[in-house]
Amino acid sequence: MSANWNAWREKVLYPLLDGQKLSAEEVKQLGGLALLSADADRVQEYVFESARMPEIRGASMLLQDLNKEVAGLVEQAVDAKCVIYYGGGSLLAILPDDADLLAELKHKIESLYPQCTGVATTTCITYSTTADELRGGYGTVTLEAVNALRGAYPSEWRRIAASYEVYGQDGKPPGEISKDAFEARRGFGQMVKLAGVALRRRKDNRPLTPFRETLPHAQRCRSCGQRPAALMGRLHEDLWPLCEPCLLKVKGRRADRSHWLEKYLGFVAKRSDLEVTYYGKHGPDDVKIANDLGEIGQACAARSGYVGFIYADGNSVGRLLETQRTIAEFRQVSDALKDVTESAVYQALADLVRPAKVKREQDGGPEIIHPFEIITIGGDDVLLIVPGDVALPLAVRICERFGQGMKEAGFQLPDGSPVTMSAGAVIAESHNPVRALRDVAEQLLKRTAKRRTHDARAPALDFLVLKSQSMLRRDIDDLRATYPIKLPGESKRTALRLTGTPYTLEEMKTLLRLLRQMRLSGFPTSQLQRLVEALHEGRERGSLFFLYQQARLHERETGAILKAIEKAWHFDEERDPIPWNRVDCDPDAEVAYTSILPDLAELYDFVPSKEDLGRWDVLLGEVSDALSG
Template sequence: MSEWSQKVLVPILEGQSPDATEVERLGGLALFSADVDKVKEYVFESTRLPEIRGASMILDKLNLGWPRSDYKQGDSRQPKNVREVFLQARLPTRYHKQDKNPDCIVYVGGGSLLALVPIALAEILKKEIEALYARETCVATITCVWQPVAADDVQKCLDDLMARQSLLLRRAKEEKDPLPFFEAIPPARRCQSCGIRPAAEPSETRPELRWLCRPCKKKVEQSKKHRGKNQWTQKFVSELLAGRLDCDPKAYLNGYEPTAQTFDSVQSADNLEEIAQASQDNKTIGFIYADGNGIGCLVEGSKTIGDYRRKSCILHRAMRQAVFTALGRHLHIAHDILREATGKHVDIHPFEIITIGGDDALLIVPGDRALDIALTLGRTFEAELSQHEEFTGRRATLSVGLVIADRRNPVYFLRTLAEDLLKSAKKRDRELAEKGQSPTEGTLDFLVLKSQTMLSRDLTDLRSHFPWTIISADPRREKAILTSRPFTWTEVKQLKRTAQAVDRGLSRAQLQALRKALRQGRLASTLFYLYQWARSDEWRKMLLRWLEEQWGIQASNTPPPWIKLEPKGKYERYATIWEDTYDVLDLVPRLSDEEWSELQEQIRREMQREVVHAG
């Protein structure tokens, strides 16, 4: 170990302040950070799942990969990941997860990095890491920044240093040169994967196979190298077999014996069609984009390096545990899935984990299980954080954007739409935080994509016009909004229960008629609803009253099926949950006769209590 590591780094990691004179004599101290640029553009520039998986695996290998066992400090070989870059610069870093030796890397994950390094090596590390990403990906870039710091400041006011570090990183990203450019001259053959760059050569020697550009070829090769098995899938299987997930392994195994050898024959999905085949309708997928709310501020507000490292590790473990638990609880191995490339039937893991970062995750799952997976993901993540004192008493929640769509929709657009939904869910979370409501649960916004025309508009524009919003043309100046999304986790669970009750208690024809009436405006739909209520038998009247009580419709002093919202601008606003209920009918399991009888009895008891209370 170098003298700088012994006399500067180790004391800081142990919570002590090294002598300032010694720090200066040994080369000073710099806070070094890095972040990959435009990750999603690189990962999703191809619509094919193997290329998406390969791109994600390349970035994870560069960011999260451990050094080769024979790669020593000062090694002259080209580094393959960021840890080897630090070793080449003769800086200490761990070789594996159980390695307890000092590590100058404070945090690495999710495409980001934070480290303590000598000032003299900071610029060298910056150039080497940037060259590493350019060499290994051909197109993806990474931004690195550093600032000289005093050892005492690292121990006493790390939060102030991190605020400045974040500012430096944002400024560097804004000033960064454009992404690498590949000229595509007219005679050049276009890449058959991304369609952006000129193809360099066919992916194999056989002429019937695809012509790919160099970046896409690297993605395909990375995916094939691991037989198409995502490293996250392998980690999921490992955790499942070890019994470390809050789910029943036998249910996921779906008839398999719980051994590692068994899983060797289970493959990852080759395309979105295979994931969709695991859905009940054999055609829909769910794209989930989850991200923490204000989590970055909680971590960057750490006072010491040790505190920062602990919080980062807790977050990463919590997100991984939440994703794995949600998948294990609501999915199972899909048998006899037709693989079009070979014409054979295979057994697959019916999901794709694109990435798991510090507090974010991107997943593709079967459409009919997507809502349950998103709900379990959010609640498990928040429950995991609540067990640690570092997050006790803090608002540490998760928001999720969920798109459920036909498998033939371009995955890039699904990702963009999921990102818009995530922003909408985060906005609701901020509004709840400002009002002091729902301090311990996050939010979900979802969209069931039913037509290609919905892809041509952003979410805000889509929902602010007909048929999502009905604006009155008379002097009342009101907006009737045909959705109550985004929802909190409690409301999502309530929506599922509502959909199950409606599915058994009302006919689809009645629901379709109500949906048609809703699009005629608030007054017309209210008259239709009350007319249908008057024509119903006593049981259906009780069911409708129960639904109104569940969603606070009567408490809002507004005729059903509308809920009055807070005014915004010059308009009075009203919302309804019936469109949301209709959208999730096929996303929740249908109640058995026994379960339906139990729910009916519960509804009768609750409504009788309401009558007694009112009396």
């Protein structure tokens, strides 16, 4: 088929990608232009419908393979260069505006997923466009016409101007939109945004999951618990009743490394210093993949049995992409996001994680494993599972490396602020269902955005140490708005919250430095717990007890830590009755004070031993200058 499009390819596609101006007439004669946008539906629902690792890993790999296959379909139909972007289940391509070609491609793409997975679907739309639109943006709106709205609709002007990121100052209405601000919002990125809107509309308007009837007496699949079982299969140790889609996830890949792990190992192998740091005394071939969450939990040396689920995501990345003027710029940014995110994850893993010896469930024999699972890196989205004692430093490291990487690559947001990443991390026992951990991590990630709205020091990180399964079913905001995390006050706006989360990355690093110092000096856990217990008795009692302990222990190392907490956290004498911090702007209007002490107490259990703490230096600096930052 591709031979038919030779002229289109040479005279339309290549010049267009090159940024050349094309004659509308000629483009039309050669076949016109259309955008094709495809996106896998409810990806995470599909990946996390089973609770166990092999199916989750298999499902994620299957989706990755299919994503690549979709790009292959476009390539076969016309040309590899048509594909502007693919990854994380999405694809964006520029194609001839030929009804037959587009209908066939769309059909092939949309039927590929159900065919290969039995259950997952993808949505695809096509959008007729022109070379001028792909270069200069949608429609014929001019700057003059937009600015004329200021006089015509004064009450609407604030909203209109905001869409060009023009704001009024000191409460005054915004002025006219400048040529730069106007131009910045017209171009290829705007067309991608429109295609995205069309895609969402189509998703909302069609049934996504192939219907499967469940008869009342049918046995359900033991892996997903959702669909009727079709046969007995050996997925884990025993024979399980399984459904077809679950079997497809693991077919032929039971012992495979994920594509992400392969890429990580390649990343490490290319850098001899990293290879030495990461593998230590182990040979690369001796290290196996983790079979399940239990094994990753075993690798948590500080407190065995705990895993950390991290969900990280670039901030305002949609805005960054939508404001790219040309196809070339758009491609550069989306490629950079992909590369920078992957490198950030790989570098952070090599810095902070080490192969670990675990006891394998089936045969009980010791095995050395890579103690983590990268579930996905989709564009600027990261989902991964690590040992509980690695979760927070690793999450901070990934966010930090991402910010550095985007800066080094020369990218910034339209308003000139840096491109950053935030993360949510939940630390929990390894027997918890993975999808529940994912849900909590996502909630935590969303909470970081709440902080960003009133704190310019973004990016941020929120975490939760899960102490009971009942916490899994609770909404995080609700959890933190009730006893014992929130202590109601006697009058208006006097409530106390026994956590300082979410934190900015810098604050999180300060906490980690304090925790490191506590571990190095052997700070007693019981002492920390007494300080936290005193907080439960109210603001004044909490403060008095802290100050009393500080004075009583001032000549000992324990007292030095209490001084260090005061110094590192910059308690303001005027407003912060140590160890409380006054909050000025909290989503919960009743809360007047929060404290970092309960967070330190929760995390102290997850601080590695003195011998392993050196690993944190790469993130926090050497111990000597530990508290200067």
